[in-house]
Structures are given as structure tokens and as C-alpha cells.
Amino acid sequence: MNAVPPFLDHLVLATPDLAATVADFTRRTGVTPAPGGVHLGLGTRNHLVGLGGRSYLEILGPDPEQPEPAGPRPFGVDRLTGPRTLTWAISPPDLDTAITTARARGYDPGPVRPMSRRTPDGTELRWRLTDGDSGHPSGLVPFLIDWGDSPHPTASDLPVTPLLEMTATAPDPEQLSGALSALNTGLPLTPGPPALSFTVDTPNGPVTFG
Template sequence: MNTIPPHLDHLVLATPDLAATVAEFTRRTGVAPAPGGAHVGRGTRNFLVSLGGSSYLEIIGPDPEQSEPDGPRPFDVDAVAAARTVTWAISPPDLDAAVATARARGYDPGDVRPMSRRRPDGTLLEWRLTDGDTQHPSGLVPFLIDWGRSVHPTATDLPVTPLLRLSATAPDPGGLRPLLAAVGAELAVAEGPVGLSFTVRTPRGPVTFG
């Protein structure tokens, strides 16, 4: 059984201490994440690891080189007490059509808005994603992303830890399934506390992160 969701774009591992989490990932896997870039004005920076194909892991945390942002940092970075997989993203063939379909099926994934960051080499990346208060608060229903004409992060010779599986737990798995179906996502969800976990293949064997 394939446990890797179709159209998976990336997983989001949020942390209050980016340097410490990158070091811990390197220690556990034997693979050092690559610098991604800063989200200027948002107060965050990221590091990236390819999960194989066109999927990747984003490790995101506060950027010590930026001043405090006007609002909260993305992905609950200000609220997490320790590194945690907080959500995931899929890249549908047509973002706007996927949003319209989800709304017609009774789930609003949020408004589509533009984002950008510069890679360490100065290349500007621009993308669009769904965001807003209508997204499911668990983070288990993925947000939707479209990289447009930008070079996808996985096309930049990232270090690789192939994804073996992605799974989740929730108090009411049955309640999530229609929402996942609404955005065209597939995810194995078992009963339990809200959580998202993934396992990657590494030089040190399979390693699981929650």
C-alpha cells in the first residue's frame, strides 16, 4: 500500500529554535538540511530536505536576523514549545479550480494569496497558497500551493531523505475524511490525539518525526 499522498508538495516541521532543530535532524539522519531562505517581514527562515520526487520537508522557525514581525509568525512558530510537524501541503494541477471544488464540497481551504522568499543565491521564488481562518485548525487537512513559474525547491539539488510514510491521528478520523476528500487529499488517519508524523529513509536507517 502506498502511504505517500498524491500531489504531496511539502511537509512543515515548525520549531522555536531553527538552528537546534536542523542540528538534531542532521544528528538523527546523517543528512544536513540545506538553507532555504528568509520570509522577509514574516520573521521566519527555513531549511529544506528533499523527500524524493517533487516533495520536500520544510523546517521553519524564527529568523534571528529579522526584527519582530507585526503579526504572528506563520505555522504557529510562536506557539510551538518544541519541534513539531504542524501541517502539510499539496500541489493540485489547478489551484483555483481545486479551491472552487473544495468549497462546492463544503470545505473552504481559505483565500489564495501570494508569498515569496529569496534563496541564498538571490533567486526570488514566488508562489500562491491557501491561507486563512477557514482552514481546519488541526493542520491535518493540507493547504494548497502553486509554484507558478518559479523553480520548485526540489529542483535545486537538495539533500535527500526519501519519504517512506506519512500518517496522522485525530480524535475523530471520520470527521476529517470528507474534508480531505474535498481538497483531493489522501492521508491515513487513526484515532488518537491530533498529530502528524512522517518516516524517512536515511543513511542511519528509517527515522520518524512527529
């Protein structure tokens, strides 16, 4: 199986303290993540690092400049006690066809909803994504994303730490293989508690994040 999953769009490294996690990433890798933008109304913002090609890392955390959101912040950020690689996204060639195909194969990626964020230069990016299947809440099965007419985040000249490997542990790896196959992607899985990790190449050598 490939060390980098097919159609990988981005990884989500979520944190309760965005500034501290960005500083830690910079210290460990020698690469400073670029400000990505704010998710207005959701109480979060992000920093981004390219992973090579059209893949990137999203470091996401609470935005202290926004008021408390009406509901929980995305990805369960409010419940985190430290940084953690929570989930990942794939960008198939055609989102709607990929959803239809996955459902025909017995896996439902969940409903599609629109999202947006405003970049530091004021540009509004809009995309569609699936909420994911509640049957796999661990984050090991990716959600799907379609950037539509918006420029992809990797088109903004991000700093890059090439992705070397992405792996995961799961209590029952075979249970997840059907969903991954239905999405035409894959992920190296070994038995263990639910966890996602990745290794990037950096000026300081390979660095792994979990």
C-alpha cells in the first residue's frame, strides 16, 4: 500500500492552543506554517503547510479574536487537551460521483455542506465537504472535499514539508478497509488504539506528528 493515500487533500492537526502548536511545529521542523485564515462564526482559524503536490497540512485551533461560537467548534477542538492529528480529507475528481459510488459499495460518506473561510488578504474561499459517517467517528476514514472554483490552498505558495508517510492504528483495521476501498483510497493500518500519524521531510530531518 502507498505511504501517501490516493486523492489526499489535507491532514487536520487540531489543537486547543494554535499559537503554541504553530511554534512547536516551527521548532521541530525548521519550517514556519503560513497563516491560512479564519472560519467566521465557527470560532477557529488555521495555519497551513504544503505536503507536496496538491496536499497540505491544516493546523487548526480556536481563534481568540472571534467571539465564542453558538455551537461547538469544528473537529471537537473544545474537547482537546493537546495537539492531535484528528482526521484527513480526500479530493476525488468528482465529489458527487464519488459519493454515489461509495454508497453503492455500502459506505455512506454523509451529507454534503458548504463551507468558507477568509484568507489574510481578504479573499473568501468556498468549498463543499462531507460531514463523514457517524459509524466511523475515529477520523481514520476521510471526509471528502471539493474546492470548486476557489483556488486550492496549495496555490498560495505555502512553505513545504514533503509528506513521507501517513499511517494509522485501529482496534479492527479490517473493519475500516471496506470504507476506504469504497472511497478509492487507502491508509496503512495496524492494530491498536484509534490514532493517526504522519511523517514529513524537513530541514531538521524526518519529523513525525501524531
